[in-house]
Amino acid sequence: METFISVSTELLKGFGENLKLFSLTLLLALPIGLLITFCSMSKFKPLKWLSKTFVWIIRGTPLMLQLFVVLYVPGLLFNYPIKIRFTAALIAFVINYSCYFSEIYRGGIESISRGQYEAGQVLGMTKTQVFFRVVLLQVVKRIVPPMSNEIITLVKDTSLARVIAVAEIIMMADRFSARGIIWPLFYTGAFFLLFNGLLTVVFGRIEKKLDYFRG
Amino acid sequence: MALLEVQNLHKTFGKTEVLKGIDFTIDEGSVVSVIGSSGSGKTTLLRCITGLETADCGKISVGDRVTFDSTDKRKLTKAEKRENQLCTGLVFQSFNLFPQYTVLRNVTLAKELLVKEECKQQKCPRTEIKARISEIEETAKQIIDSVGLSDKLENYPCELSGGQQQRVAIARALMLSPKVLCFDEPTSALDPEITGEVLAVIRKLANEGRTMLIVTHEMGFAHEVSNEVVFMSDGVIAERGTPDEVFDHPKNARLQEFLSATLRA
Ligand SMILES: Nc1ncnc2c1ncn2[C@@H]1O[C@H](COP(=O)(O)OP(=O)(O)O)[C@@H](O)[C@H]1O
Ligand SMILES: [Mg+2]
Numbered sequence: 001m002e003t004f005i006s007v008s009t010e011l012l013k014g015f016g017e018n019l020k021l022f023s024l025t026l027l028l029a030l031p032i033g034l035l036i037t038f039c040s041m042s043k044f045k046p047l048k049w050l051s052k053t054f055v056w057i058i059r060g061t062p063l064m065l066q067l068f069v070v071l072y073v074p075g076l077l078f079n080y081p082i083k084i085r086f087t088a089a090l091i092a093f094v095i096n097y098s099c100y101f102s103e104i105y106r107g108g109i110e111s112i113s114r115g116q117y118e119a120g121q122v123l124g125m126t127k128t129q130v131f132f133r134v135v136l137l138q139v140v141k142r143i144v145p146p147m148s149n150e151i152i153t154l155v156k157d158t159s160l161a162r163v164i165a166v167a168e169i170i171m172m173a174d175r176f177s178a179r180g181i182i183w184p185l186f187y188t189g190a191f192f193l194l195f196n197g198l199l200t201v202v203f204g205r206i207e208k209k210l211d212y213f214r215g
Numbered sequence: 216m217a218l219l220e221v222q223n224l225h226k227t228f229g230k231t232e233v234l235k236g237i238d239f240t241i242d243e244g245s246v247v248s249v250i251g252s253s254g255s256g257k258t259t260l261l262r263c264i265t266g267l268e269t270a271d272c273g274k275i276s277v278g279d280r281v282t283f284d285s286t287d288k289r290k291l292t293k294a295e296k297r298e299n300q301l302c303t304g305l306v307f308q309s310f311n312l313f314p315q316y317t318v319l320r321n322v323t324l325a326k327e328l329l330v331k332e333e334c335k336q337q338k339c340p341r342t343e344i345k346a347r348i349s350e351i352e353e354t355a356k357q358i359i360d361s362v363g364l365s366d367k368l369e370n371y372p373c374e375l376s377g378g379q380q381q382r383v384a385i386a387r388a389l390m391l392s393p394k395v396l397c398f399d400e401p402t403s404a405l406d407p408e409i410t411g412e413v414l415a416v417i418r419k420l421a422n423e424g425r426t427m428l429i430v431t432h433e434m435g436f437a438h439e440v441s442n443e444v445v446f447m448s449d450g451v452i453a454e455r456g457t458p459d460e461v462f463d464h465p466k467n468a469r470l471q472e473f474l475s476a477t478l479r480a
Contacts, residue, residue: 113311115307115309115311116311116313118267118307118311119307119311119312119313120325121266121267121300122265122266122267122300122303122304122305122388123324123325123387123388123391124297124300124301124325124329124391125325125328126293126297129328133324133328134313137315138314138315141315212371213314213315213371213372213373214314214373215314215315215372215373
């Protein structure tokens with residue numbers, strides 16, 4: 001007989017995997033996304049084209065498919081299979097979310113008026129200074145709402161890792177349902193809700209913090 | 216003596232030739248206004264002079280420094296580019312203040328970055344950097360005071376009226392002490408009742424002997440404040456002269472037409 005406590009402990013173990021996947025993806029995809037943005041906005045046409053095509057492919061195909069590709073393709077092509085399923089999941093998630101983030105960044109950067117760059121330039125600031133001192137915070141302010149949406153989606157998406165047998169929370173719950181105990185499956189929702197609620201509060205704070213200026 | 220010298224400036228966008236050979240000079244301490252109908256190339260001229268656009272042909276010099284020369288194909292170093300950039304200042308029609316910074320920070324930012332870089336190169340001790348930065352702050356406060364905004368130091372641009380924002384933009388440009396300060400229709404984005412406060416600041420700068428190049432639609436102001444008025448039409452300077460000559464005895468037919476049209480409006 002499974003008690004509420006024992007189920008909770010099992011699910012929490014699973015959710016640990018979700019959180020690990022979530023935080024590592026976030027940590028890596030945030031900067032890599034920026035790199036992709038710079039490529040997509042590059043004046044060097046081949047790089048721009050390559051980058052945009054890559055983003056188009058990643059955004060145009062299901063993450064679930066990408067998980068399988070990362071798991072199997074290295075083994076098929078290079079005879080170098082990725083043995084650790086979590087690593088495969090992480091790679092797929094980072095690639096996928098970097099592309100989504102890069103598009104949000106690009107939208108943010110392109111929405112800043114040319115006048116801001118020109119004002120910096122006529123004041124003798126370098127391009128780097130203009131980007132980091134003038135444009136960046138304005139971009140951050142503009143992208144906080146779409147980024148928070150995307151990040152909350154990421155939390156929920158982590159359970160997709162189960163398709164390549166990462167022992168995340170829904171997989172754990174499924175082990176109970178295989179034995180005829182259904183309720184843990186529904187109980188998993190509480191974990192997501194709680195964590196996303198926390199994130200919502202954090203993003204709300206950030207938005208409020210940046211409320212002091214308009215632009 | 217000519218401080219700004221523009222020679223044979225040409226600029227083409229795609230197939231349209233916007234500047235078709237512009238020649239003029241501004242003497243040190245004098246004010247030149249540029250008038251002309253919309254699309255005649257006034258903004259493009261200012262943007263070429265301030266380095267926001269690269270002209271196709273021609274030469275620009277400020278004092279004894281050549282800031283642009285189409286025959287010189289040498290690639291400029293970053294330091295040279297910046298030096299050229301700092302010869303001129305530009306006040307935009309749409310202010311372009313940095314929204315996330317206070318009035319004071321808007322004015323000090325560029326200068327501070329410049330000085331910090333200089334200190335890094337010379338490996339100045341920390342105390343000296345600090346001293347120089349607080350010096351910058353003092354200067355900035357004086358300049359902000361001179362445009363009448365000393366009570367707004369800690370305000371953000373979104374808390375200011377358009378006229379106040381434009382005065383901050385002027386202070387920001389002054390902070391880098393450009394040899395020639397350019398204005399592109401500085402009051403066009405303002406409500407008519409607050410253009411006066413901005414014009415008053417520019418008038419004051421003129422009286423202090425600043426060398427300025429002002430694109431404006433304020434004919435009365437141009438008449439009053441300029442040593443010389445330039446009328447641009449279709450990418451060329453169609454007429455230039457003292458305000459009296461240009462406004463009261465225009466010779467060019469286009470200018471006569473332009474003046475009667477603006478006076479009627
Ligand atoms: N970046 C640009 N690309 C293409 N055409 C431009 C550009 N900037 C200005 N023009 C054209 O150049 C002409 C002169 O513009 P502008 O210098 O802004 O005139 P003004 O300031 O006198 O109104 C206009 O016909 C305008 O459409
Ligand atoms: Mg214009």
